[in-house]
Amino acid sequence: AQSVTQLGSHVSVSEGALVLLRCNYSSSVPPYLFWYVQYPNQGLQLLLKYTTGATLVKGINGFEAEFKKSETSFHLTKPSAHMSDAAEYFCAVRYGGTSYGKLTFGQGTILTVHP
Amino acid sequence: KAGVTQTPRYLIKTRGQQVTLSCSPISGHRSVSWYQQTPGQGLQFLFEYFSETQRNKGNFPGRFSGRQFSNSRSEMNVSTLELGDSALYLCASSSLAGGRSATDTQYFGPGTRLTVL
Numbered sequence: 001a002q003s004v005t006q007l008g009s010h011v012s013v014s015e016g017a018l019v020l021l022r023c024n025y026s027s028s029v030p031p032y033l034f035w036y037v038q039y040p041n042q043g044l045q046l047l048l049k050y051t052t053g054a055t056l057v058k059g060i061n062g063f064e065a066e067f068k069k070s071e072t073s074f075h076l077t078k079p080s081a082h083m084s085d086a087a088e089y090f091c092a093v094r095y096g097g098t099s100y101g102k103l104t105f106g107q108g109t110i111l112t113v114h115p
Numbered sequence: 116k117a118g119v120t121q122t123p124r125y126l127i128k129t130r131g132q133q134v135t136l137s138c139s140p141i142s143g144h145r146s147v148s149w150y151q152q153t154p155g156q157g158l159q160f161l162f163e164y165f166s167e168t169q170r171n172k173g174n175f176p177g178r179f180s181g182r183q184f185s186n187s188r189s190e191m192n193v194s195t196l197e198l199g200d201s202a203l204y205l206c207a208s209s210s211l212a213g214g215r216s217a218t219d220t221q222y223f224g225p226g227t228r229l230t231v232l
């Protein structure tokens with residue numbers, strides 16, 4: 001079964017520190033990978049996605065992620081955290097074939113940024 | 116371009132009632148997917164509609180149903196509400212240039228928060 005695991009339901013960093021949010025997927029075929037952010041009482045906003053090509057993907061707000069097939073990982077990073085980055089982050093996978101419209105999400109990681 | 120809109124934003128219902136939620140996709144988008152978000156189960160896929168046809172369905176009971184209209188607007192219905200149906204229901208639409216693709220970005224609406232008492 002296809003699944004997504006986000007290591008750490010809560011991550012706390014200081015403002016200006018590195019942000020690292022971990023995501024691993026379980027699949028026999030490479031999926032398409034997405035990171036979304038959700039602010040309180042809002043929907044999900046796409047940060048970045050990997051489909052094909054370059055494995056290092058740059059997104060909005062200074063975030064980036066690297067697809068590592070050998071590690072089945074797609075970790076999200078940002079060099080310097082801002083207070084405005086505090087939110088919940090979701091990693092998601094999507095496959096072709098008959099599952100075009102379905103995103104499978106990880107459980108989410110709540111990022112707290114301390115001044 | 117206007118984003119995905121969902122109405123109503125908040126709903127309070129009692130057990131046994133039914134409810135209909137509405138989603139208007141981004142103009143030009145033809146695929147609409149629905150998700151349920153709860154603290155315990157996280158984000159779970161309900162179903163996807165494309166060209167008025169259900170293309171995928173998640174693992175939910177038959178009380179959950181949906182439809183899509185010719186203008187791509189979608190509705191989902193939950194009958195015989197249970198306490199466990201309390202959740203944020205999110206709708207997402209995709210841009211499709213000639214067909215459905217797994218690389219398409221899904222754009223999410225703000226959600227409808229349903230409370231079942």
